[in-house]
Amino acid sequence: MDEILEILEKDARITPEDIGKMLKKKPQKIKEVIKKYEKEGVILKYKAVINKELVKEPSSELRALIEVNIMPQKDLGFEKVAERIYSFPEVSSCYLISGTYDLLLIVEGKDIHTVSRFVSEKLSPLENVRGTVTHFLLKKYKEDGIILKHREENQRIAISY
Amino acid sequence: MEMISKKVQEMQPSGIRAFFDLVLGMKDVISLGVGEPDFVTPWQIREAGIYSLEKGYTSYTSNKGLYKLRLGISNYLKHKNNLLYDPEEEILITVGVSEGVDLALRALINPGDKILIPSPSYVSYGPMTELAGGTPVYIDTKSDGFKITPRKIEKAIDKKTKGILFNYPTNPTGVSYTKKELLEINKVLEKHSILCISDEIYRDLTYDFEHTHFATLPKAKNRTLYLDGFSKSYAMTGWRVGFACGPKDIIAAMTKIHQYTIMCVPITSQMAACEALVSGRRSVEEMKREYRRRREFIVGELNQIGLKCQKPQGAFYTFPSIKNTGLKGIDFCQRLLKEQKVAVVPGSAFGKEFDDHIRISFAATFENLKEALSRMKAFLKRLND
Numbered sequence: 001m002d003e004i005l006e007i008l009e010k011d012a013r014i015t016p017e018d019i020g021k022m023l024k025k026k027p028q029k030i031k032e033v034i035k036k037y038e039k040e041g042v043i044l045k046y047k048a049v050i051n052k053e054l055v056k057e058p059s060s061e062l063r064a065l066i067e068v069n070i071m072p073q074k075d076l077g078f079e080k081v082a083e084r085i086y087s088f089p090e091v092s093s094c095y096l097i098s099g100t101y102d103l104l105l106i107v108e109g110k111d112i113h114t115v116s117r118f119v120s121e122k123l124s125p126l127e128n129v130r131g132t133v134t135h136f137l138l139k140k141y142k143e144d145g146i147i148l149k150h151r152e153e154n155q156r157i158a159i160s161y
Numbered sequence: 162m163e164m165i166s167k168k169v170q171e172m173q174p175s176g177i178r179a180f181f182d183l184v185l186g187m188k189d190v191i192s193l194g195v196g197e198p199d200f201v202t203p204w205q206i207r208e209a210g211i212y213s214l215e216k217g218y219t220s221y222t223s224n225k226g227l228y229k230l231r232l233g234i235s236n237y238l239k240h241k242n243n244l245l246y247d248p249e250e251e252i253l254i255t256v257g258v259s260e261g262v263d264l265a266l267r268a269l270i271n272p273g274d275k276i277l278i279p280s281p282s283y284v285s286y287g288p289m290t291e292l293a294g295g296t297p298v299y300i301d302t303k304s305d306g307f308k309i310t311p312r313k314i315e316k317a318i319d320k321k322t323k324g325i326l327f328n329y330p331t332n333p334t335g336v337s338y339t340k341k342e343l344l345e346i347n348k349v350l351e352k353h354s355i356l357c358i359s360d361e362i363y364r365d366l367t368y369d370f371e372h373t374h375f376a377t378l379p380k381a382k383n384r385t386l387y388l389d390g391f392s393k394s395y396a397m398t399g400w401r402v403g404f405a406c407g408p409k410d411i412i413a414a415m416t417k418i419h420q421y422t423i424m425c426v427p428i429t430s431q432m433a434a435c436e437a438l439v440s441g442r443r444s445v446e447e448m449k450r451e452y453r454r455r456r457e458f459i460v461g462e463l464n465q466i467g468l469k470c471q472k473p474q475g476a477f478y479t480f481p482s483i484k485n486t487g488l489k490g491i492d493f494c495q496r497l498l499k500e501q502k503v504a505v506v507p508g509s510a511f512g513k514e515f516d517d518h519i520r521i522s523f524a525a526t527f528e529n530l531k532e533a534l535s536r537m538k539a540f541l542k543r544l545n546d
Contacts, residue, residue: 003450003454006450007454011527014527018527018531021457021458021461021462022454022455022457022458022527023454023457024457024461156192156195156197156199157185157195158184158185158187158192158194158195159181159184159185159194159195159506160194160195160196160197161196161283161284161285161332161506
């Protein structure tokens, strides 16, 4: 992977000027490369990773993993059905997977009723959906490589040879 | 009668101990004065240490170290560098390279033997040589971009010269040597049958070319004691695991001392080191890319704010000159610490003639590097006003 992407994946707020200094390239050049990645869809979005458990207002988010069993369509396979499903705004992630079921969804709603309603009224009635299993998430420990527990700083002594 | 031995009384105490104490007593300091990686040991390695404790591995090991670890090191060196060491007789596990240096010098030196040390040098080389009864002969590298040259080595050699002790990539300057440069150095050493004690602890952090092990040079292996360890490559400084590879008579002599002084390296650390050889490589590559980016950043910035420095080819140090500030290294460092809360190490720690340099470590997060550099800029501006 291009080092520019490696740097941005760790910290999207680093400026093209600083990236330029790290890679010994002109900031203008870095800007152009980033623009190109954005245009090609390699870089899709920049966002903050928020630990919602620490947000002061009561959290209004419930997440569920939903296994979906699908009847594939002639000539189209899973693509068309998957598209119908992942287009719902409640679906935050959607994966086609191997094993005993076909799609794995991560669905978000403000409470258990919202998620249940989504499953019973939107998802299950779809013609090609043969069955679903819903798992509500109870606690997040680690997400996308980030451990959510606040950990003690590494205690290096401040000066050494 | 005096309590303390003459030899130890004569050892030069580090002139900057007081400065170190000052740093350690202050809060909220951004430190670029650290000689260890800012990463925590990768989890697979830590987990292997924990698991070994759970399984009850709490005993001594063989004096030479766990066979499994010596075999692992032997295989690793064979595959990566085509460097062959017999795990039975040519490898010794030591408490970091520090113990390796001490053992080597004590095993090799007769009273009055001379050891060549390129200067500036790592802090322990001179004192350890003296403690072993030898005479350190410092070779000033300042006028050659901090690199030791074959010509200067040849000039320093006399009948009493036993060996040369140096590290590359180098702490504190960050310089390293290409294969071509090493070949030339090796020629001189071969001509005069001089031993090479080669501390290559920073080998994995070589940025601009492939690291060449000294022992792989023509006819060098029998005259080379190769010292290395896990501290820098795998961010394992606190585990204290190093190793020495060399001719079996030297390793046997070192093992003799080691068995009486240390017995063996703690088994938990050895177990963790075994795992580092198996699963640590990916972390090493990632770490190296990160350091290389920091290097570009810091060298560019330092030169821009007027602290002239050359680009380090390895390790995580730069050694800029502070000559144009008119301050002595220790004063510079003390004022920078008090006025801007940034810690760096005075160059005099690595040789008294380097008081017009400082060592800056870039083993710090990018945010901290950036903040420290902007504080240094402010510091220099006030100096000049």
